[in-house]
Amino acid sequence: MCALLLLAATIGQQHSIELTVTSPLPSGKVPMDPVIDFAKIIRQRGIPGVLDPNSIDVVNLTTGEVIPHARTDDFAYGDKGRIEWVIRDPQHKRYLIRFQTSKKRPPLLPQPYVPMIGNGDLLRYNAGEPRPIALVYHSGLVDLTGDGKPDLVGCWNYSYRPGDPWSGIVCYPRVGSSTEFQFGDLVRVRYVPDESSRDFKHFDHQVYMWCDFVDLNRDGKVDIVYSPQTEAAVRFYLNSGLRDDGGMPIFVAEGSMEIPGWPVRTTDIDGDGDIDIVSGNGSRNSATGVVSNVTLYRNSADSGWPMKLDKGTAAELGTSPCFFDVYGDGLRDVVCLTSDPSDPGLNGFHVGWKKRLGKEKFRYGPTRLLSGVNSKVSQPRILAAVNDGAQRGILVGGNVYQTVSLFVPRDTKESDQSESDKSLHPRFRLFGEAVSRSAVMSLSDQATPFVCDWDNDGDRDLLVGGGYGWPRIVINHGTNLRPAYGRAQLIRSQGKPIRFLRNQILGAPKCWHDMGYPFPAFVRWDDDQLPDLIVPNETNRIFWYKNTGTLSKPQFGRQRQVIVDSYPDSGEKRTQTAQLVAKSPHVYPADKAQPFYWRTGAAFGDFNGDGLTDIVQRAWSKYSFTRFLRYRDKSGELRLRTERTLKAGGKQFHGARVNVVDWNGDGKQDIVYSAATNKRGSDTVFLVLNRGTNAEPQYDEAKPLRHFGKPIYITRHGPHPWAGDFDNDGKPDLICYTEWSVYPFYTHAALTMQERPKYILSQPATSNED
Numbered sequence: 001m002c003a004l005l006l007l008a009a010t011i012g013q014q015h016s017i018e019l020t021v022t023s024p025l026p027s028g029k030v031p032m033d034p035v036i037d038f039a040k041i042i043r044q045r046g047i048p049g050v051l052d053p054n055s056i057d058v059v060n061l062t063t064g065e066v067i068p069h070a071r072t073d074d075f076a077y078g079d080k081g082r083i084e085w086v087i088r089d090p091q092h093k094r095y096l097i098r099f100q101t102s103k104k105r106p107p108l109l110p111q112p113y114v115p116m117i118g119n120g121d122l123l124r125y126n127a128g129e130p131r132p133i134a135l136v137y138h139s140g141l142v143d144l145t146g147d148g149k150p151d152l153v154g155c156w157n158y159s160y161r162p163g164d165p166w167s168g169i170v171c172y173p174r175v176g177s178s179t180e181f182q183f184g185d186l187v188r189v190r191y192v193p194d195e196s197s198r199d200f201k202h203f204d205h206q207v208y209m210w211c212d213f214v215d216l217n218r219d220g221k222v223d224i225v226y227s228p229q230t231e232a233a234v235r236f237y238l239n240s241g242l243r244d245d246g247g248m249p250i251f252v253a254e255g256s257m258e259i260p261g262w263p264v265r266t267t268d269i270d271g272d273g274d275i276d277i278v279s280g281n282g283s284r285n286s287a288t289g290v291v292s293n294v295t296l297y298r299n300s301a302d303s304g305w306p307m308k309l310d311k312g313t314a315a316e317l318g319t320s321p322c323f324f325d326v327y328g329d330g331l332r333d334v335v336c337l338t339s340d341p342s343d344p345g346l347n348g349f350h351v352g353w354k355k356r357l358g359k360e361k362f363r364y365g366p367t368r369l370l371s372g373v374n375s376k377v378s379q380p381r382i383l384a385a386v387n388d389g390a391q392r393g394i395l396v397g398g399n400v401y402q403t404v405s406l407f408v409p410r411d412t413k414e415s416d417q418s419e420s421d422k423s424l425h426p427r428f429r430l431f432g433e434a435v436s437r438s439a440v441m442s443l444s445d446q447a448t449p450f451v452c453d454w455d456n457d458g459d460r461d462l463l464v465g466g467g468y469g470w471p472r473i474v475i476n477h478g479t480n481l482r483p484a485y486g487r488a489q490l491i492r493s494q495g496k497p498i499r500f501l502r503n504q505i506l507g508a509p510k511c512w513h514d515m516g517y518p519f520p521a522f523v524r525w526d527d528d529q530l531p532d533l534i535v536p537n538e539t540n541r542i543f544w545y546k547n548t549g550t551l552s553k554p555q556f557g558r559q560r561q562v563i564v565d566s567y568p569d570s571g572e573k574r575t576q577t578a579q580l581v582a583k584s585p586h587v588y589p590a591d592k593a594q595p596f597y598w599r600t601g602a603a604f605g606d607f608n609g610d611g612l613t614d615i616v617q618r619a620w621s622k623y624s625f626t627r628f629l630r631y632r633d634k635s636g637e638l639r640l641r642t643e644r645t646l647k648a649g650g651k652q653f654h655g656a657r658v659n660v661v662d663w664n665g666d667g668k669q670d671i672v673y674s675a676a677t678n679k680r681g682s683d684t685v686f687l688v689l690n691r692g693t694n695a696e697p698q699y700d701e702a703k704p705l706r707h708f709g710k711p712i713y714i715t716r717h718g719p720h721p722w723a724g725d726f727d728n729d730g731k732p733d734l735i736c737y738t739e740w741s742v743y744p745f746y747t748h749a750a751l752t753m754q755e756r757p758k759y760i761l762s763q764p765a766t767s768n769e770d
Contacts, residue, residue, distance in 0.1 A: 011048055011049045011101055011102060011103055012100055012101075012102070013100065013101075013766055014055075014098050014099070014100055014766075015041075015045070015047060015098065015099055015100065015101070015764055015765065015766050016096050016097060016098045016099070016764065016765050016766075017036070017041060017096075017097050017761055017762060017763075017764045017765070018061070018094065018095070018096055018097075018761070018762035018765075019034060019094070019095045019096075019097060019759050019760070019761055019762075020093055020094050020095075020759060020760050020762075021087070021093040021094075021095075021757050021758070021759050022093075022757075022758045022759060022760060023757040023758040023759075024090075025087060025090035025093075025749075025757060026090065026749055026752070026753065027090060027729075028729040028730070028731045028747075028748055028749050029086050029087070029088055029118065029727050029729045029747055029748075029749060030086070030087040030090070030747075030749040030750075030753075030757060031084065031085075031086060031087075031117045031118045031119045031747060031749065031750050032084065032085050032086070032087050032095075032757060032759075033072075033082040033083065033084040033085075033117070033119055033756065034082065034083060034097075034759055034761070035080065035081065035082055036080070036081070036082075036083050036097060036761075037079070037080040038051040038053075038079040038080065038099060039051065039078065039079035039080060039245075040080070041764050042079075042101060045763075045764050045766075047101055047764075047766070048101060049101030049102050049103055050079070050101055050102060050103075050104070050105045051079040051099060051101060051102075051105065052099070052100045052101060052102045052105070052106055053071065053075045053079070053105075053106075053108050054106060054108065054109050055098075055099050055100035056069070056071065056083060056097065056098070056099045057069065057097075057098050057099075058083065058085050058095055058096070058097055058098075059095065059096040059098065060092055060094075060095060061094040061095060061096055062089075062091070062092040062093075062094060063092070067085055067086075068085065068086075068113060068114075068115035069083055069084060069085040069115070070083075070084040070085070070111070070114050070115060070117055070121060071083060071084070071111070072084065073185065073186065073187060073188065075108055075246070076108055076185070076187040076188075076246045076248065077187075077190070077200070077244050077245060077246040077248065078244065078245035078246055079105075079245065083097060084117045084119060084121065085115070085117070086115065086116075086117060086118065086727075086747075087757075088729075105245075105246075105247065107145065107147065107173070107175075107184075107247070108173075108184065108185070108246065109175065109184060110175065110184040110185050110436060110437055110438035111438055112128075112437060112438070113126055113128075113482075114126060114438055115482075116483070116726075116727060116745055117745070117747075118727060118733065118745055118746055118747025118748075118749070118750050119161065119707070119746070119747075119750055120160055120161025120162070120164075120707055120712070120744045120745070120746055120750075121161075121744065121745060122160070122440045122441070122742045122743060122744055122745070123440070123441045123462075123485075123735070123742075123743040123745055124438060124439060124440050124441060125439050125440075125441055125484070125485045125486075126438075126478070126482070126483060126484050126485065127477070127484045127485060127486065128437075128484060129437065130182055130435035130436060130437050130439070131435060131436065131437075131439040131441075131485075131487070132402060132403045132404075132433060132434065132435055132439060132442075132487070133152075133172060133183055133404065133434050133435060133436045133439045133440070133442070134397075134401060134402050134403065134404065134442035134444075134740070135152060135154045135155075135156065135170070135172065135397075135404055135434075136154075136155075136156075136157075136382065136397065136401045136740050137154045137155035137156075137157070137209070137210055137211075137263075137382065138152060138153070138154035138382060138384055138395055138397060138404050139153055139154045139155070139210065139211055139212050139213065139265075139384050140153055140154075140212065140213055140384050140385070140386055140395065141153070141386045141389065141391065141395070141406070142213045142222045142388075142389075143174075143222075143389070144171050144173070144189070144213075144222070144248060144249055145171075145173045145174075145247060145248070146243070146247065146249075147174070148178075149174035149178055150174060150386070150389050150391060151171050151172060151173050151174050151183070152171070152172040152174070152183055152395075152404065152434055153169070153170070153171050153172075153189075153211070153213050154169075154170065154211065154384075155167070155168070155169055155170065155203075155209045155210060155211055156168055156169075156170040156186065156188075157207050157208055157209060157715065157716075157739075157740075158207075158714065158715045158716070158718075158738040158739065158740065158742070159204075159713065159714065159715045160714050160715075160718075160719075160736070160738055160742065160744040161707060161712070161744055162707050162708075162710035162711065162712065162713070163710075165188060165202035165204040166202075166204035166205075166206075166207075166680065166715060167202075167203070167204045167205075167206065167207055167209060167715060168188045168189070168202045168203045168204050169188070169189040169203040169209075169211045169224065169226065170186050170187060170188050170189060171186070171187045171188075171189055171248070172184065172185075172186055172187070172434070172436070173185075173187060175436075178390070178391075180432070181406060181431060181432025181433060181434055181435065182434075182435055182436060182437070183434055183435070183436045184436065184438070185436070185438055186440075187246075187248065188202055189203065189224070189248065189249075189251070190202055190203075190244070190248070190250075190251070191203070191224070191237050191250075191251040191252065191253055192250060192251070192252055192253070193252075193253050194252060194253070195240055195252050200244070203226055205228045205231070206228040206229055206230060206231075207229070207715050207716050208228075208229040208262075209226065209227060209228050209229060209263075210226075210227040210229075210262070210263030210264065210265065211224055211225065211226050211227065212224070212225045212265055212266040212267070214266050214267065214275050215275075216236060216238065216275055216304070216305050216307075217238060217303075217304070217305040218273070218303070218304055218305065219239075221239035221241060221249075222239055222249075223236065223237060223238045223239050223251070223254075224236070224237040224239075224251055225237075225264070225266045225275075227259075227262060227263050227264035227265075229262045229263070230262075232258060232259065232260050232261075232262075233256050233257060233258045233259060234256060234257055234259050234264045234266075234277070235253070235255075235256045236253075236254045236255055236256065236257070237251040237252060237253055237254060238251065238252050238254045239251055239252075240252050255306075257307060257309075259277060259279050259297070260279060260295075261279035261280040261292060261293065261295060262279070262280070262292065263279075263280075263281055263292075264277060264278070264279050265277070265278045265281075265322070266278070267322070267323050267332070267385065267387070268323075268332065268387075269296060269298070269323050269332055269362070270298060270332075270359070270362075271330065271331060271332060271359070273304065274299040274300075274301065274304035275299055275304065275305075275307070276296065276297060276298050276299045276309075277296075277297040277299070277307075277309060278294065278295070278296055278297075278321065278323075279294070279295045279297065279312070280292040280293045280294040280295055281294065281319065281320050281321065282294050282316075282317060282318055282319040282320065282321065282336070283319050283320060284346065284512070293314065294314070294315050294316070294317045294321060295312040295313065295314050295315070296312065296313045296315050296362050297309040297310060297312045297313075298310045298313075298362075313362050315362055315364070317334050317336055317354065317364065318334070318336025318337055318338050318352060318354070318367060319336060319337040319338075319349065320336060320337050320381070320382055320383045321334050321335070321336040321383070322334075322335050322336075322383045322384055322385040322394070323335070323385055323387075324385040324386075324387060324392075324393070324394060325387075326353045326355070326370070326409075326426050327355055327356075327426060328409075328426065331356040331359060332356060332387075333353055333354060333355050333356045333364070334353060334354040334356070334364050335351065335352070335353045335370060335383055335385060335394050336351075336352055336353070336354065336367065336383065337349040337350070337351060337352070337380060337381070337383065338350050338351075338352035338367045338369070343379070344501055344503070344504065344514065345468060345469060345501050345514050345515065345516070346468070346513075346514055346515060347379050347381060347400050347468045348379075349379070349380050349381065350369055350374045350380070351369070351370045351373045351374055351377070351380050351383065351394070351396060352367040352368060352369050352370055353367070353368055353369075353370045354366065354367055354368075355368075368425065370394070370407075370426075370428060371425045371426065371427040371428065372407065372410060372427040372428040372429055372430075373394070373396065373407050373428050373430075376405070376407070376430045377396050377398035377399070377403070377405055377430075378398060378399055379398060379399050379400040379468070380396050380397065380398050381397050381398075381400055381401055382396075382397035382401070383395065383396060383397070386406070391406065391408060391431060392408065392409075393406050393407050393408035393409065393428065393431060394406070394407045394428065399444070400444045400445065400466070400467075400468045401442075401444045401445060401740060402442065402443060402444050402488070403433055403434070404433070404434040405430060405431075405432065405433045405434070406430075406431040406432055406434075407428040407429065407430055407431065408428060408429060408431045409426065409427075409428055409429075410426075410427040410428060410429045440742055441462075441474070441485060441742065441743055442740060442741060442742050443464050443466065443472070443474070443488055443741040444466045444467065444468065444740070444741055445466055445467030445468060445739065445740065445741065446465070446466065446467045446517060446717055446737070446739055446741060447464040447465050447466040447467075447472070447737065447741035448464065448465045448517075448518075448519045448520075448601055448657070448720060448722075448737060449462055449463070449464055449722045449735045449737055449743060450462075450463040450464070450519075450520055450521050450522065450722055451463075451722055451724055451726060451735060452521075452522040452531070454473050454475065454522060454554065455475060455552050455553070455554075456551040456552045457552070458480075459476045459478065459479055459480050459483065460476055460480055460483070460726065461473060461474060461475050461476045462474040462476070462485065462743075463520050463521070463522050464488065464520070464741070465516075465517060465518035465519050465520050465535075465537075466516070466517075466518065466741070467515050467516065467517050468515065468516055469499040469500045469501050469515065469516025469517075469518065469538075470490055470491075470497060470498065470499050470516070470518070471491050471498055471500075471518045471520040471533070471535060472488040472489055472490055472491060473488070473489050473491055474486060474487070474488050474489075475489070480728045481728060491520075491533065491556065492555075492556065493545050493556045493557065493558065493559060494556075494557060494558060498518075498533075498535075498545070498556070498559075499516060500516035500517070500518050500535065500537040500538060500539075500543075501514050501515070501516050501538075502514050502515060502516070502538045502539055505537075505538075505539045505541060505574065506539060506574045506575070506577055506578040506581075507571070507574055507575055507578055508575065508578060509578050509579060509581075509582045510578075511578065511581050511582070511587060513538075513587040515538050516537060516538050517537055517538040517599045518535045518536070518537045518538075519535065519536040519537065519600065519601035519602065519657070520533060520534070520535045521533075521534045521535070521601075521602070521604050522534075522554075523604040523605075523613055524613055525544050525546075525613055526546060526638070527638070528547075529551075530547040530549070530550070530551060530554070531547060531554070532544055532545060532546055532547045532556075533545040533547070533554075533556055534562070534602075534604065536596065536600060536601055536602050536617065537599070538598065538599050539577075539598060539599075540577065540591055540594040540596050540597060540598045540620065541561060541562075541569065541574075541594070541596065542561070542562040542596055542602065542615075542617075543559050543560065543561050543562065544559075544560050544561075544562055545557060545558070545559060545560070546558075546560065562615075562640065563640065564595040564596075564628060564640050564641065564642060565639060565640065565641045565642070566642070567593070567594060567595045569594075573593060576593065577591055577593070577594065590620055590621065591620055592620055594620055595619060595620065595626070595628070595642060596617055596618070596619065596620065597617070597618035597619060597620055597621075600617065600618045600656055600657060601617075601656075601657040601658070601720065602615050602616065602617035602658070603615070603616040603617070603658045603659050603660040603671075605660055605669070607627060607629065607660065607669060607694060607695075608629060608694060608695045609694060609695060610630075610631075612629075612630035612631070612638070613630060614627065614628060614629045614630055615627070615628040615640070616628070616646065616658050616660055616671075617658065618655075618656070618658070619645065624645050624646075624652050624653060625645070625646040625653045625655070625658050625671070625673070626642060626643075626644070626645050626646065627643045627644050627645075627646055628640050628641065628642055628643060629641055629643045646671070646697070646699065647699065648671070648688045648699045648700065648701055648702045649699065649700055649701030649702070651701070653671075653673065653688075653702075654675060655673040655674060655675040655686065656673065656674050656675060656676060656720055657673060657674050657720040657721070658671060658672075658673045659671065659672040659673065659721070659722065659723035659724075661723045661724060661732050662732070663687055663689065663723075663732055664689065665731070668689075668690040668691075668692075668693065668694060668697075669690055669694050669697065670687065670688060670689050670690050670699075671687070671688040671690070671699065672685065672686070672687055672688075672705065672721065672723040672732075672734070673685075673686055673688070673702075674686070674718075674719055674720045674721060676714075676716075676717065676718060676719075676720070677713075678716065680713065681711055681713055682711060682713055683704035683706065683711045683712070683713075684711070684712055684713055684714060684718070684719050685704065685705040685712050685719055685721060685734065685736070686702040686703065686704055686705065687702070687703055687704075687705050688700060688701070688702045688703075705734070705746075705751045706751065707746060707750050707751065708750055708753055708754070708755050708756045709753075709754040709755055712736070712746065714736060714737075714738050714744070715738065715739075716738075716739050717738065717739035718736055718737055718738045718739065719734075719736030719737065719738075719744070720736065720737060721734040721735055721736040721737075721746075722734070722735045726745065726747075727745075727747055729747075729748070731748035731749075732748060733745065733746060733747045733748050733751075734746040734751065
């Protein structure tokens with residue numbers, strides 16, 4: 001009894017460990033992220049219970065204030081990980097990390113506020129209310145955490161800071177009540193090579209992958225079928241029934257099977273209780289233009305596992321097909337994307353369905369629109385069926401990969417449809433859009449960032465582009481020190497949303513790669529005092545929109561083109577460019593008739609001190625940065641001329657997005673640029689210091705910008721950063737992005753220090769001890 005009373009008395013008490021920074025620190029904001037092994041501390045100290053990870057806080061002992069902190073996702077798996085905060089004053093070197101224990105480890109809850117650290121951590125909305133979460137390759141809803149609520153699962157395919165997994169299978173744990181569609185922070189799902197091992201590994205073989213969570217061996221537990229893009233095979237991982245220290249299932253590798261095509265999806269297509277396989281998804285490869293054919297493989301194994309597949313049946317099932325009993329007759333129908341001819345580009349789809357025609361063969365009827373869905377979601381791209389649990393329906397990735405919404409069959413008792421209409425057009429209703437109070441900002445395909453004060457209220461907003469053509473603005477409703485972002489909003493010209501698409505700009509002959517890729521900037525381009533919208537894009541033309549509104553409420557007039565002396569443009573010249581593309585094996589051929597290169601951002605600023613806005617951008621030769629200067633002709637009109645090709649250490653630049661910024665505070669304009677690569681661990685962001693003057697720059701050789709001495713590598717289509725002061729310490733930082741547009745933030749100190757700050761930890765103390 002005494003032991004129980006002692007345990008009750010000590011559980012819930014606050015314990016602490018003191019951290020002292022021993023390294024000299026630079027001025028400005030410095031990320032601090034010590035690895036704290038709470039399990040070891042609790043064990044060595046003899047503290048009863050286990051860590052409550054939600055109880056952790058950090059105190060600045062110089063000021064006595066509790067300061068905002070973040071946790072790395074290591075705490076989803078156990079009690080050891082990095083606690084992150086920002087040191088704002090180099091003289092503040094003593095901190096107290098406090099925590100409590102509990103009898104049983106509680107679920108890891110999302111933090112109500114996650115500060116910007118600058119360690120490659122991702123920008124979050126931090127809006128104080130739920131915001132959308134995006135999981136581009138979502139595959140379903142299954143209860144992985146064991147709390148009875150289905151979690152959102154799928155694949156997340158990007159590394160964005162040194163030491164992180166390359167890619168992986170992930171889970172967003174469900175939080176709140178079962179009637180809400182709210183989720184916590186992303187957790188990476190792991191596996192072990194065999195059941196006796198605890199050498200946990202990530203699913204990070206490749207960039208692009210697919211997974212499904214199904215019960216392969218009919219033991220009542222969800223297993224994993226994993227489909228890496230280039231392996232022409234699927235890998236199987238069985239659920240051991242055991243859990244790791246964070247409460248996630250332990251999956252065990254269980255062999256593979258060769259399957260041509262990608263992605264490979266698994267479901268019970270024929271309704272016999274076995275898991276069948278679907279290869280291909282009917283979509284066009286964004287790199288090659290090749291359409292992925294769909295093949296259905298029936299599993300004929302007596303017990304369902306191990307699988308025994310037939311030779312396969314080719315089928316025309318639309319794009320992103322999944323299988324769900326839409327009609328209500330016990331047969332799995334096809335739910336798919338079908339073309340929306342009113343929406344040009346590569347994202348014009350509606351959600352449709354095909355009725356299963358009989359049980360014996362894979363035969364399906366014509367495509368009909370899925371009633372109740374298309375009026376609630378725009379630009380759908382990925383579908384996944386939820387065939388188990390209380391909330392069965394269709395997960396729809398909408399707004400070109402920015403949202404995930406669940407649609408469930410409408411209760412026939414509530415439906416106002418006639419009986420004949422119900423049978424022909426079953427109706428669905430929106431159950432909810434996946435949201436989180438700690439949501440990471442994720443804004444679709446390659447939404448390049450440009451930080452600006454859009455509404456002239458003194459804080460930093462985020463102007464972004466996007467592969468599908470729409471530039472958008474994300475308004476900061478908070479402050480520079482504590483941003484709180486709204487949802488991305490479309491930008492309008494003369495009342496209509498601005499959108500860029502290659503074929504609309506260049507005309508015939510049309511190109512299959514009809515994307516937009518705007519790289520918007522908000523700078524003063526004409527003679528008034530209002531910043532205008534300037535937009536490099538997918539093509540090798542740059543356009544701009546005059547701000548006809550006010551400083552606090554921008555509005556934009558018609559589209560205009562940025563013209564460089566000696567490079568006039570016309571409808572005929574655009575046709576010539578389109579013809580050049582049609583004859584080229586690549587969609588971005590060298591075009592000497594144009595001054596700019598394709599699909600690349602530009603730097604804008606006064607580069608020669610004459611008060612006019614100039615441009616630095618990749619020229620037609622792809623790998624050179626060229627400076628274009630504004631000037632006034634004899635009549636006083638503003639014009640643009642090619643001034644010079646820039647070189648680093650006498651050598652030609654070999655990079656993509658360029659920034660012109662005073663990196664070291666000497667008043668000279670330096671260059672920060674990116675150079676994407678597919679090689680793991682390679683440098684991708686580079687700094688070139690100007691040793692000359694702004695008017696006559698002389699650039700050093702390029703040197704990599706690294707995170708505490710380690711290369712910054714983003715898995716694909718990145719990092720292409722914006723460079724400038726983001727954290728308000730007067731020094732330029734980096735906002736990078738990935739293909740599916742989450743935004744890693746690197747502060748100046750993390751980019752210039754060769755190693756993390758060193759520190760020592762004291763012995764832990766308990767709050768009621770003398």
